[in-house]
Amino acid sequence: xxxxxxxxxxxxxxxxxxxxxxxxxxxxxxxxxxxxxxxxxxxxxxxxxxxxxxxxxxxxxxxxxxxxxxxxxxxxxxxxxxxxxxxxxxxxxxxxxxxxxxxxxxxxxxxxxxxxxxxxxxxxxxxxxxxxxxxxxxxxxxxxxxxxxxxxxxxxxxxxxxxxxxxxxxxxxxxxxxxxxxxxxxxxxxxxxxxxxxxxx
Amino acid sequence: xxxxxxxxxxxxxxxxxxxxxxxxxxxxxxxxxxxxxxxxxxxxxxxxxxxxxxxxxxxxxxxxxxxxxxxxxxxxxxxxxxxxxxxxxxxxxxxxxxxxxxxxxxxxxxxxxxxxxxxxxxxxxxxxxxxxxxxxxxxxxxxxxxxxxx
Numbered sequence: 001x002x003x004x005x006x007x008x009x010x011x012x013x014x015x016x017x018x019x020x021x022x023x024x025x026x027x028x029x030x031x032x033x034x035x036x037x038x039x040x041x042x043x044x045x046x047x048x049x050x051x052x053x054x055x056x057x058x059x060x061x062x063x064x065x066x067x068x069x070x071x072x073x074x075x076x077x078x079x080x081x082x083x084x085x086x087x088x089x090x091x092x093x094x095x096x097x098x099x100x101x102x103x104x105x106x107x108x109x110x111x112x113x114x115x116x117x118x119x120x121x122x123x124x125x126x127x128x129x130x131x132x133x134x135x136x137x138x139x140x141x142x143x144x145x146x147x148x149x150x151x152x153x154x155x156x157x158x159x160x161x162x163x164x165x166x167x168x169x170x171x172x173x174x175x176x177x178x179x180x181x182x183x184x185x186x187x188x189x190x191x192x193x194x195x196x197x198x199x200x201x
Numbered sequence: 202x203x204x205x206x207x208x209x210x211x212x213x214x215x216x217x218x219x220x221x222x223x224x225x226x227x228x229x230x231x232x233x234x235x236x237x238x239x240x241x242x243x244x245x246x247x248x249x250x251x252x253x254x255x256x257x258x259x260x261x262x263x264x265x266x267x268x269x270x271x272x273x274x275x276x277x278x279x280x281x282x283x284x285x286x287x288x289x290x291x292x293x294x295x296x297x298x299x300x301x302x303x304x305x306x307x308x309x310x311x312x313x314x315x316x317x318x319x320x321x322x323x324x325x326x327x328x329x330x331x332x333x334x335x336x337x338x339x340x341x342x343x344x345x346x347x348x349x350x351x
Binding site: 045059064 | 203207208212220222233244330333337338
């Protein structure tokens with residue numbers, strides 16, 4: 001199964017049909033997605049500002065991050081689930097959307113950045129727990145983290161402006177004669193893998 | 202420009218909800234208990250205030266950009282009612298904690314009614330977010346507005 005066929009199968013899944021068929025599910029999913037991202041972003045900024053030494057300087061870093069990162073992950077799981085449900089309603093359009101791709105790359109970078117933090121300043125956190133700020137590597141990853149998450153929010157919001165009402169374009173079947181296509185003869189169902197596809201959106 | 206302003210608005214929502222969450226969790230005693238309620242308020246209160254100014258500024262720009270989309274919708278005005286309620290509760294809480302930090306710590310934060318009010322105020326943020334998003338979808342439920350029945 002190639003990638004496009006896989007995306008198409010996501011669009012044809014029962015969950016995708018249910019979301020498309022309802023007036024209310026999509027705005028509901030968007031709202032839950034925003035709530036979850038607010039908690040993800042809000043808690044990450046609190047931890048990053050502590051590492052940067054810009055706020056909560058008097059609180060032990062490990063205690064602060066331990067308290068908050070559980071919340072961050074729980075909220076991230078919710079935003080990933082709601083994001084996935086929105087994605088499958090129009091998978092081929094989103095998969096080819098530049099903002100969506102940029103957002104996925106930025107999310108991956110945020111994950112790598114977090115891993116970098118854990119492998120450097122995070123590992124030595126007990127030694128600077130009560131210091132006003134993290135060592136240099138920790139400050140760099142913390143600043144990068146804030147920038148990446150703001151960029152993720154921007155890319156996410158732009159997706160909505162560049163995909164609304166868009167429909168997946170299907171390649172004409174390879175057997176189609178271009179002259180027939182121009183003269184309208186192709187409006188008869190052409191043989192091809194997508195010829196029986198139901199209209200989406 | 203509108204997607205950029207909306208992104209700033211959502212970033213503001215993230216900062217506001219983060220700060221509100223920190224204060225709510227501290228009041229309930231579920232996080233940040235190594236700090237006093239007053240210290241927690243001094244840490245996050247100004248951030249919530251700052252985020253509210255960012256939301257006010259970006260929100261005002263969004264209204265100027267698309268006045269009809271915003272001002273003619275039921276969702277927008279319901280959202281504003283929630284925002285006004287939240288601001289009043291937050292301002293009262295901030296004043297009171299700064300004046301009577303000890304009393305909040307020892308007595309008020311333990312009262313079930315106060316704890317319920319704290320949870321409900323945080324839930325209000327959920328309503329604000331849903332209604333904010335629904336401004337774009339006012340056509341699917343805006344007819345419930347009493348204004349359209351006139």
